[in-house]
Amino acid sequence: MNTLKTIRSMACVLLASALLSGVAFAEGATKIIPGPKGGRMLTKAAPHAEFFVEKDRKVAVTFYGADLKPVASAEQVVTVIAEAKAGKVKLDMEKKSEGFVSKQPLPEGSKYQVVVQIREKATAKPVNSRILFNDEPCAECHRAEYACTCDDAH
Numbered sequence: 001m002n003t004l005k006t007i008r009s010m011a012c013v014l015l016a017s018a019l020l021s022g023v024a025f026a027e028g029a030t031k032i033i034p035g036p037k038g039g040r041m042l043t044k045a046a047p048h049a050e051f052f053v054e055k056d057r058k059v060a061v062t063f064y065g066a067d068l069k070p071v072a073s074a075e076q077v078v079t080v081i082a083e084a085k086a087g088k089v090k091l092d093m094e095k096k097s098e099g100f101v102s103k104q105p106l107p108e109g110s111k112y113q114v115v116v117q118i119r120e121k122a123t124a125k126p127v128n129s130r131i132l133f134n135d136e137p138c139a140e141c142h143r144a145e146y147a148c149t150c151d152d153a154h
């Protein structure tokens with residue numbers, strides 16, 4: 001009787017942990033990480049990169065470790081192309097201690113695509129992220145729409 005109980009409770013623990021890890025995995029896959037500066041996280045795993053538009057509309061791309069603390073940019077090469085309605089503009093990115101900041105502001109207007117291309121180093125394959133730039137605040141999370149962390153995509 002006691003043995004049976006033990007087996008049953010062991011099975012219970014195993015099932016529970018399987019369920020828990022399943023849930024954790026699902027959350028990890030869909031959870032939106034809010035950018036620490038208020039921008040949009042381009043990555044789901046560390047090293048993280050955040051796309052943030054400063055008050056003067058300059059684009060900052062900041063790198064973070066798994067603990068979401070800024071990390072020094074190493075050999076990364078970052079390219080930002082704004083696909084504004086008036087035409088495509090490639091921004092010159094200046095290397096800072098914790099990422100890159102554009103020399104020019106984003107072009108006039110809102111609701112256009114911005115392509116952020118990150119290479120781990122000059123010879124690496126680029127990883128592209130496309131962001132719909134919209135700086136209107138979201139009514140729910142109060143972040144800019146491009147950095148919105150609400151579950152439903154607007």
Ligand SMILES: [Zn+2]
Pocket residue numbers: 138139140141142143148149150
């Ligand atoms: Zn939102």
